[in-house]
Every structure is written in C-alpha cells, then in structure tokens.
Amino acid sequence: xxxxxxxxxxxxxxxxxxxxxxxxxxxxxxxxxxxKVDLKNVFMVVLDYLVIILAFMTSLMLxxxxxxxxxTLGYLNAVIRITPFYAIGVALIMFIFRLYPADYKSIGVSxxxxxxxxxxxxxxxxxxxxxxxxxxxxxxxxxxxxxLQFLLTSLIRFIYRLTHINKGDK
Numbered sequence: 403x404x405x406x407x408x409x410x411x412x413x414x415x416x417x418x419x420x421x422x423x424x425x426x427x428x429x430x431x432x433x434x435x436x437x438k439v440d441l442k443n444v445f446m447v448v449l450d451y452l453v454i455i456l457a458f459m460t461s462l463m464l465x466x467x468x469x470x471x472x473x474t475l476g477y478l479n480a481v482i483r484i485t486p487f488y489a490i491g492v493a494l495i496m497f498i499f500r501l502y503p504a505d506y507k508s509i510g511v512s513x514x515x516x517x518x519x520x521x522x523x524x525x526x527x528x529x530x531x532x533x534x535x536x537x538x539x540x541x542x543x544x545x546x547x548x549x550l551q552f553l554l555t556s557l558i559r560f561i562y563r564l565t566h567i568n569k570g571d572k
Contacts, residue, residue, distance in 0.1 A: 443502050447493050449558050454489040457550035458528075458543075465543045480536045488531070492524045492551070514556065521552035 462481050496502060499516045525548030532539055 446558065446562075447502060450493055450496065450555055451489045453554040453558060454492050454551050455485050457554050458485050458488075458547040461543050461547035461550055462539075464546060465540050476537060477539060480532065480539075484528075484532060484536055488524070488528050491527075492520065495520055495524055496555075513559070517556055517559075518552060521548055521555070524548075525551065 458481060462477060466477060493502075496517075499520050501513065501516060501520065525544060528547070529541075529544045532544075
C-alpha cells in the first residue's frame with residue numbers, strides 16, 4: 403500500500419512539473435504575441451505621425467496659391483516648424499484616448515468616435531497655437547487640415563483591418 407502511495411505521489415509531482423512547464427510555454431507564447439502587438443502599435447504611431455504632417459502640408463498646398471511668394475514661404479516655414487511637434491502631441495492624445503494599443507481588426511464605432519473627438523480638439527488646439535504664437539493662416543487651412551487628419555488616420559486603421567481580414571489573420 404505504501405508503494406502505491408509513493409507511485410501516486412511521484413505521478414502527481416510529475417504532472418505538476420508538466421503543468422508548470424506548459425504554463426511557462428503559454429506565457430512565453432503570450433509574450434511573443436505582445437511583442438508583435440507592440441511592433442504593430444509602434445508602426446501605427448509612426449504612420450499616424452507622418453499622416454498628420456502630410457495632412458497639414460497638403461492642406462497648406464491646397465489652400466495657398468502654389469507660388470513662391472514671401473507669404474507662402476512664411477506659411478511653409480511656420481508649418482515645418484510647428485507641425486512635427488503638433489503630430490507628437492496628437493499621438494500622445496491618441497494614446498490617452500486608447501487609440502493605441504488597439505485591436506485594429508475590430509475597429510468599431512467607439513474607436514471612430516474617439517478618433518473624431520481627438521481630431522476635432524487637436525485641430526482646435528493647432529489653430530490656437532498657430533494663431534497666437536506663429537502666424538495668421540487662412541481659416542480654411544485649419545478646417546481642411548483637421549478633416550484630412552481624421553480621414554487619413556481613419557484610412558490607416560481601416561486599410562489595416564481590410565488587409566488582415568482578407569488574409570484571415572487572427
């Protein structure tokens with residue numbers, strides 16, 4: 403009888419060791435998945451940063467007559483000086499509004515709503531910063547830049563979703 407108890411104890415210890423090993427493997431796999439998500443989020447932040455700068459540069463080019471007058475060059479210099487810092491601020495606000503990290507495959511109404519709110523308020527902040535500290539721009543520039551910012555950042559998320567749904571990525 404004591405032999406049976408010893409065998410049972412040995413089997414139970416072996417099962418415990420196997421369970422611990424399996425849990426460690428599962429945790430390691432989850433950490434690898436988290437690193438992939440982190441790389442996706444870093445890539446998304448960089449894309450958002452570039453797209454925000456592109457939105458306001460495009461807005462300037464569409465609003466101004468594309469001629470190299472002193473006023474146009476002054477506008478361009480002001481945009482080049484301020485917009486990269488603005489884009490960093492927008493990325494931080496997007497992080498605060500839980501747009502990073504996100505499951506881009508299941509972007510929904512709440513994500514779009516948060517993106518609209520972020521685009522609206524950051525565009526107002528950009529307007530105030532530019533008007534108070536830099537130079538007076540045509541107001542259409544800010545409206546067009548804010549709309550382009552929203553459209554392009556939304557487009558990035560939806561393109562990501564569409565490309566990964568077609569691939570069947572989980």
